[in-house]
Amino acid sequence: MRGSDADNTIILADRNDGAGTVRPARVRSRAAMEQRILAAAAAVFSEAGFDAATTAAIAERAALPKANIHYYFRTKELLYQKVVADVLESWIERMDFFTPEADPATALRSYIHAKVTSARCYPIESRVFANEMLHGAPYLRRFLGRKLRDRVDEIDAVFAAWAKDGKIAADVDAHFLMFTLWAATQTYADFGVQVSAVLGKDKLADADYERAAQQLTALVLRGCGLR
Amino acid sequence: MRGSDADNTIILADRNDGAGTVRPARVRSRAAMEQRILAAAAAVFSEAGFDAATTAAIAERAALPKANIHYYFRTKELLYQKVVADVLESWIERMDFFTPEADPATALRSYIHAKVTSARCYPIESRVFANEMLHGAPYLRRFLGRKLRDRVDEIDAVFAAWAKDGKIAADVDAHFLMFTLWAATQTYADFGVQVSAVLGKDKLADADYERAAQQLTALVLRGCGLR
DNA sequence: GGGATACTTGACCAAGTGGTCAAGATTTGG
DNA sequence: CCAAATCTTGACCACTTGGTCAAGTATCCC
Structure with a gap:
């Protein structure tokens, strides 16, 4: 090897x-x-x-x-x-879809697609991250509580602005929505064995990731009152 | 010996x-x-x-x-x-809400609540499971591909029956919905550090778990066309 | 060319690792 | 009561771990 x-x-x-x-x-x-x-x-x-x-x-x-x-x-x-620092960089990089000017549905669709794609293409990075988190994030705690927290608070503000403009349901809490999106997309990298076992496949195919993204997108868009 | x-x-x-x-x-x-x-x-x-x-x-x-x-x-x-066998048993036990007779909204609500509750009360079990999965599930592969897969296929059939009766949106794929529910609930145990860091708390309070369950339930019910 | 610097690597080490063992302590059933 | 079975535990072992080191080789710049 x-x-x-x-x-x-x-x-x-x-x-x-x-x-x-x-x-x-x-x-x-x-x-x-x-x-x-x-x-x-x-x-x-x-x-x-x-x-x-x-x-x-x-x-x-x-x-x-x-x-x-x-x-x-x-x-x-x-x-x-x-290794962790590098992984982190590529992780946070992909959160730039949420801006007040953006269309909520488009932003969510793009974000989910990007996250599922990186679960497919960079599972190693996702798993390094997952391992670190699972073991209590000794090397990431500081980052999580500062940079990431700030970023999510910003996204929360964007959602509030969207809600004010009637562009999204007002009762959606962006914090918990992000937790759900992270979990639901990264699971295809971190717990890929489980997913493929349940689907009865040795390995997930591109079509499976596509379907995962499509299903999750549909769920989230409807869930946020965008359809 | x-x-x-x-x-x-x-x-x-x-x-x-x-x-x-x-x-x-x-x-x-x-x-x-x-x-x-x-x-x-x-x-x-x-x-x-x-x-x-x-x-x-x-x-x-x-x-x-x-x-x-x-x-x-x-x-x-x-x-x-x-340890893994014990954890597994308590994990699969909580999947009995999905029956053809049940009301979809009630079943989903109950399941999410049960899963979030076990993330709160039994994080150790959830993390053992997560570790095993993350490392390729050497001791669980067989189980995943058989018992769990069968159980999810059953749930899929229940969803199909519900859809036929017009009780739920027809385009919801139960497999991927389950992946999302597992990930989105277990994340509060497995990646609790991340969640609490982003929320700016040392430790998650009961109210946080409740809000997590409520937000996820709302998202999923609407997402499945049940509201 | 040649001295200095940067890189390579087999051999080595102290500190753990999972696991064994035998000698003793405790409980059992008769 | 006592012998057999069960449990307890400190000492021990072969092996692996992260890390060091010194003796080498390649490359650099003057």
């Missing part, structure tokens, strides 16, 4: 690197190595969680000797923090 | 103690010890998952020497299987 780590654009893009032109192969190589290790680490952490993940497993996945991993990331904890 | 697997009817122990009068103190004591260990184990497994949980931690939680744990449960794996 070693090869094929070349395609790891997945998690995070090249941070800056604007000045990278001067630095020759070295810097590029270091960034590439870090990327390779981070991808392997994300996969292992997503399957095992922080404690149960072993640096040996990460090394094997990255097809590198273990000592080399520790050269780039001094400790397992540092490596994990980087 | 004095381990005496004789009484363990594979899955789950006798809840009932009615006939306990004949059996002298020994049996009662053994059952009590097993229960005590199982409770400690469930707590530890729910926080750490199978691999990261240590028998030492379970022993400490049960206030027993580690060797004593191994006397009652030969291996960590056996102990885990018992």
Whole structure:
């Protein structure tokens, strides 16, 4: 299971690197190595969680000797923090559909679609996040209580504005709606085994994700009085 | 091998103690010890998952020497299987609201309420389940693909009957509705940290769970064309 | 070229891990 | 009462863990 780590654009893009032109192969190589290790680490952490993940497993996945991993990331904890930070970034990024000017139905439809798509395309990231949360979010608590909370409060304000304009049912609490949307979409990544077992399939097909998005969208739009 | 697997009817122990009068103190004591260990184990497994949980931690939680744990449960794996089996039973038990005779709105309301209540009262059980699923459900796959799948298919048939009688919208797919309900209710146990952080609270209060149930119920009932 | 710097890696270590064991304590049934 | 069965527990073991280290190799810049 070693090869094929070349395609790891997945998690995070090249941070800056604007000045990278001067630095020759070295810097590029270091960034590439870090990327390779981070991808392997994300996969292992997503399957095992922080404690149960072993640096040996990460090394094997990255097809590198273990000592080399520790050269780039001094400790397992540092490596994990980087993985979580990267995952987080891509997680919050997708919440930009809710603005006062937007049409509620369109915003919800787009958001659900985006979330289901990332459950399909980036299940590793979703599971890293789920593991961290399930174990009490020791590395994320601060973020959750600040940045995420603020963002959801903003969305709540948008919903209030929509309700005022009669564009959405007034009794919908945006906080709890978000909890439902997060749970109902991420479940296709985090608990994919359960879903596919109940549907009687080995693996979910694209059509299943589409149907999931369509069903959830219909439920939520009607549920918010938008149909 | 004095381990005496004789009484363990594979899955789950006798809840009932009615006939306990004949059996002298020994049996009662053994059952009590097993229960005590199982409770400690469930707590530890729910926080750490199978691999990261240590028998030492379970022993400490049960206030027993580690060797004593191994006397009652030969291996960590056996102990885990018992915990999972118990959790599973209480999980599936709560799905009996959906019958053709029932009123759809009432059934959905009751089910959501029951699920949110168990997220509040039995978060440990929910998290054990979530951990197992997140790690690929090695011990549950068989169950998921059989018993649970059958149960959901039955519910699907009930929904079809309801739709035929015009008691519910015809385009609601019961499978995906169940996925949504499971996710949206269990999230208050599994990802409770996230929810409480976003709500700006240290811990969720009863009122929060009530509001969660009420909001979800409203969304789902309207979403199914029942309001 | 050559000295400095960056990277690689097999060998190693202290601290745990799940699990065993044997010697003792307690309870049982007769 | 006592011998057999059951339970308790500290000491112990083979193995894995995250992390270190020193001896090497490749690359850099002058």
